[in-house]
Amino acid sequence: MSLNDRQQEAVLHTEGPLLVLAGAGSGKTRVLTHRIAHLIKEKNVAPWSILAITFTNKAATEMKERASKLVQNGDMWISTFHSMCVRMLRRDAELLGYDRYFTIYDTADQKVLIKEVMKQLDISEKNFPVGQVLGAISNMKNQLILPSEAKKLAGAEFREYVIADIYDRYQDRLFNLNAMDFDDLLVNVCILLQTQPQVLDYYQRKFKYILVDEYQDTNMVQYKLVQMLAGLYQNLCVVGDDDQSIYGWRGADIKNILGFEKDFDDVMTIKLEENYRSTKNILDAANKVVANNRNRKHKALWTAKEKGDPIYIMELDNEYKEAVAVADKIVWLIESGTYDYKDFAILYRTNAQSRALEEKMIAHSIPYRLLGGVRFYERKEIKDLLAYLRVIANGKDDIALKRIINVPKRGIGAATISKIELHGIQNGLNFFEAASDSIQNNIVSGAAAQKIREFVSTIEALRETKDDVRHLVDILIEKVGYLDYIKNYDDEDPQDRIKNIEELVSKAQTYMQAAEEPTLDQFLEEIALVADVDNYDENSNSIVLMTLHSAKGLEFPVVFLTGLEEGLFPSYMSIKDEEYDDTKLEEERRLAYVGITRAMEKLYLTYATERMVYGQTKINTPSRFINEIPTEITNREVNKRKSYQPEYEFKQQYKQQFSKPRQKIENVPPYESDINMGDVVKHRMFGRGTVTELSKTSDDVFATIEFDSGQTRKLSVKFARLQKVK
């Protein structure tokens, strides 16, 4: 397959700033890889002069693979912003006063630390929920607002001042822990480049050609980084689609892409508008939906493909029936012989929705993979073991240390811990140092001291085998008796946890085999920076369940977009003040656009009229996004599937009887039908068929019909309007 004219232009225009507005499915990855190949092969650019930044590690790996097929790509930097920054910091963190073996803190670690800080400042979590504080701090970091500035900006605003104060202390603590959170990785590189001219100069000269993918999702720090790195040569190519900007909540600023032409001089802009992925109907639906957004660049995505199937819209009673309907369609499509499990994706707005879907996939024996939810590295047992590894790697990581100092239980209790902690604070020691020091000074003595001594020597012994990660994990588990601990600790299913631990061991093994020069730090770093999508393996033959956000950049022949309900998608948060602020709603709409454009051939949109949220049933109306799709290209099925899940039906009735006592329970006479076994009937959509099975419920009769077309369906006699032929 060759490149089209526009794509070619984007590949050949190598000098100066270039903005490529690449619509969904317009082949931008091809452009990027061909551009890299062109630079190296035709322009004789050295691979190590190229920097390519992607949004996920998976995209980076993929690009590396694709590029390596075209050229030798030895020392090319192809990575995410975060990985790139870690790489730079491992080299120069000392210039900022950090140790190069710094630890990367994830959200959970951040929360623990913020809680500690708030406790010290005597701020109640009631008034300042940790999550909110964390979000506020992250926002400030994304805008490059440092604690000192934050305080100035807060001025007399009490709330903001308190948060700025927490931010200040939090940052201080991080520094002393030799740790950085995700945002710090970017912020610190920014500071590094701003304050160390020789470092800036080095990278500016090094990276003669810079490419940034998914530019619409960059935030201010990332913008600054790009601007600085490209400062000398200005050979900056950014690729993105303003209609696919879905990370505003993470500080991504759509203005970066909308204003690119103003931010740089002599910008060349190329639009890629031919979509190679989806059928015409799918593309039309996507275009029509996103056209309702006002804040966007004009683009007219088109395709040479056929119209294809209509957009299927299905209304179901609740999330379980929705899941069954989806499962049913998958089974049906598989049986039709055209599709394989790997061709399907089920997408949803929130991770919580995956439960019902997962349950029904199991019930229908559909092999599936679930991305997101409780991530592997966030599982308790994994976090515990990683905390050990972190302590081994970075002796200053008190947060990790405190997590495992008494896990498994070894008789070091809260009293001992606070004694050591106090001693540490008074003498400016980190926890590990303070522990040893406390014993020497008899601040901790007796049995407790003995336990501490044992613990310290265990850690020190483990440090000996630090970089043989596989071996280290093995002896760690053995030395601290972690497996026994898990077996006794978990009442229900230690088996799952043990499996996870084995998984970690095998990850260590894989790492050892893959890495050229394996180190514990690098192993931990890889773990800290992987997203779930990074683990998505498209070769395994199973359907995949994931959030819309995770699905960005992927494509599937058949896509189910579930939960299209007002309040869920678009989310309640985005519509609650849409009258005076529709930016959030517009982002939701872009998310819908992303979802729709994942589909190549068939797109199903589903919604439930009733859904359990927080254990309470909520009644929702269909999402406005459904109404934004012209009815001419849709096929809407409304509540066809009342027959499924009789046990659930029963529960619902039960609930209705008892939870709504006001309602009168009438004695409904059983529904009578004149359809019998063996009857030949006609249906307005499915045509002629034979009744092979009948089942009665209190108010309806369901007929299983084998249609002449080959499909078998279970239909409600009450609603299907069957005509008797014979």
Place this chain on the structure above:
DNA sequence: GCCTCACACGTTTTT
């Protein structure tokens, strides 16, 4: 120092 029970809270999305 450890364990149990009750209650509060959350779900929008993630590197």
Place this chain on the structure above:
DNA sequence: CGTGTGAGGC
């Protein structure tokens, strides 16, 4: 509804 946290008892 399910999970995580904190207080109080042993």
